Amino acid sequence: MKLNLEIIRTYLPENATLKSYSIETHKLIFRRPIFYEKGMTLTEGCLYVMRVKDLPAPASVPGIGIICVGERIPSAWFTSGIQMLWIPTEISPITILNQVNQLYDHFDDWDERLRDELEKETDFDIQRLLLLGTDMLENPINVVGNTLQSLFNVKFQPDSHGKIHYHIDDYPHDMDLNHLELVKQVCTLERALTTPYLSSIDLPDRQYYCNNLYPMGHFVGCISIGTIFRPFRESDFPLADHFFSYFQTAFFKYLRNNSQIQSSEETALQKLLRQESLTKDEKALFRLNPNESWILFKLKEKKGKNALPRDYMYRTLTTLIAQNLYASVFHKEIIGFIRLQENEETILDTFDTFIGRMDYYAGLSNHFRELEHINDYLLQAHYMTEHYSQPPYTQNLFFFQEHTLDYLLHTCTLEMSATSLIPGNLLYLLEYDQKKGTEYIKTLDVYLQNEMSITKTAEALFIHRTSLMKRLDKLIRLLDDDLHSPKTRLTYRLCLAMLKNEGMKSFY
Numbered sequence: 001m002k003l004n005l006e007i008i009r010t011y012l013p014e015n016a017t018l019k020s021y022s023i024e025t026h027k028l029i030f031r032r033p034i035f036y037e038k039g040m041t042l043t044e045g046c047l048y049v050m051r052v053k054d055l056p057a058p059a060s061v062p063g064i065g066i067i068c069v070g071e072r073i074p075s076a077w078f079t080s081g082i083q084m085l086w087i088p089t090e091i092s093p094i095t096i097l098n099q100v101n102q103l104y105d106h107f108d109d110w111d112e113r114l115r116d117e118l119e120k121e122t123d124f125d126i127q128r129l130l131l132l133g134t135d136m137l138e139n140p141i142n143v144v145g146n147t148l149q150s151l152f153n154v155k156f157q158p159d160s161h162g163k164i165h166y167h168i169d170d171y172p173h174d175m176d177l178n179h180l181e182l183v184k185q186v187c188t189l190e191r192a193l194t195t196p197y198l199s200s201i202d203l204p205d206r207q208y209y210c211n212n213l214y215p216m217g218h219f220v221g222c223i224s225i226g227t228i229f230r231p232f233r234e235s236d237f238p239l240a241d242h243f244f245s246y247f248q249t250a251f252f253k254y255l256r257n258n259s260q261i262q263s264s265e266e267t268a269l270q271k272l273l274r275q276e277s278l279t280k281d282e283k284a285l286f287r288l289n290p291n292e293s294w295i296l297f298k299l300k301e302k303k304g305k306n307a308l309p310r311d312y313m314y315r316t317l318t319t320l321i322a323q324n325l326y327a328s329v330f331h332k333e334i335i336g337f338i339r340l341q342e343n344e345e346t347i348l349d350t351f352d353t354f355i356g357r358m359d360y361y362a363g364l365s366n367h368f369r370e371l372e373h374i375n376d377y378l379l380q381a382h383y384m385t386e387h388y389s390q391p392p393y394t395q396n397l398f399f400f401q402e403h404t405l406d407y408l409l410h411t412c413t414l415e416m417s418a419t420s421l422i423p424g425n426l427l428y429l430l431e432y433d434q435k436k437g438t439e440y441i442k443t444l445d446v447y448l449q450n451e452m453s454i455t456k457t458a459e460a461l462f463i464h465r466t467s468l469m470k471r472l473d474k475l476i477r478l479l480d481d482d483l484h485s486p487k488t489r490l491t492y493r494l495c496l497a498m499l500k501n502e503g504m505k506s507f508y
Helices: 003-012 075-079 095-120 128-135 177-190 234-260 262-272 278-287 311-319 344-356 373-387 404-412 424-434 439-449 452-461 464-481 484-499
Strands: 047-051 065-069 084-085 141-145 150-156 164-169 208-211 221-226 292-301 325-330 335-341 358-363 398-401
Touching: 003 084, 003 095, 003 234, 003 325, 047 095, 047 464, 065 095, 084 141, 095 128, 095 234, 128 141, 128 150, 128 164, 128 234, 208 234, 221 234, 234 311, 262 278, 262 325, 262 335, 292 373, 311 325, 311 335, 311 344, 335 344, 344 358, 344 398, 358 373, 373 398, 373 404, 404 484, 424 439, 424 464, 424 484, 439 452, 439 484, 452 464
Parallel strands: 047 065, 065 084, 358 398
Antiparallel strands: 141 150, 141 221, 150 164, 208 221, 292 335, 292 358, 325 335
């Protein structure tokens, strides 16, 4: 494991009084040090231990570090830009070299234990990883999910001798209202950060160093270290960053492994989709409050895109929108329910953004409260995914309620052709337009859409009212029908919509 001079300065034994003459000590990291002897050439990227009297003339060698032991450093080196630690004692440089190497042994052991835990398959335990981090960083660690609910919280308990012992509280806890209010003030800004940061949450005598969890490119939680036992030291931040890099991978593994066990919600959803009877407890999972409703969705991968695998996708969704979304893979397709409150758009916005980022789109049914007609809502979601999404995918959500008429017209033409359903006089008008180059079909369509308003129709067609009235007189003679009949107008509007639905737009 590589270390910077700030870490070495902090962890060297207390009998060595250190002063740092380095510049930005946290940026350059080094492998184990080399003992410098007179005449050696300084090499970029190396860390050297030497006596002050053995310092060569200042040279511009980028990316090196020097630990000096002995009398005062020549002032020329103070402005050399080279990272230096000065130990103004008569301790042997060999002793310092050994002490620094012991530090490397200590951190190499920590790094190896982190890596070994992460590489486990059958007995991988994210809690052991958190305890390893807490032991090194000497402050408790907390992990929250995407809903700011605590997933893991390192607790501490002193024994009779005053020694601190750590354990993990993994019972889900919601934040208390006061803390939640503080988080809310900074959440919009900090939630988007993808690199470690000091939180701006304002608490007396306490800081939090945080790293948002984006193991799949989308926010699923946050890990934080709080100054419970002691304030942060500069050396804590690079060590925490190193630990965070392991934990990002570990958390993805945790989400994957824990989702292998089918939840009670997923089991109930599978039974519901198979039209099997639910137990009393399973029915309770689908119970709604008076202002709530369900909407059923079906996901489909965008063509030509690198979509997240289905088993990861539906499990991540249920983690992302916990308690308000149930999902499963049913007949190799992701099917799910979303619980929505009246006039509540946040959940659908989150759903929309996430599935788009993961290269999926969704067909959504009408809202419903009862489960008796679940197959009808499944058919609605299926219809939308099969008929309303083509590249370049300008939207991700397709609602059945916006296309009910299209569905009705589609089902009308499953047994009969659209042409056979169109009245003869309307077909005659189509043929007349084709032969004469007129626009009577278009005029009729716009006229009926505008509820037979002369003014609105003229404006929509960009013609004068007088010209429109003459055209309508001719149109009605060609149709030989009475447009004042509501039933007739409805018939024509449905037929014109059917023609559009069948792709006959070129006629009007």
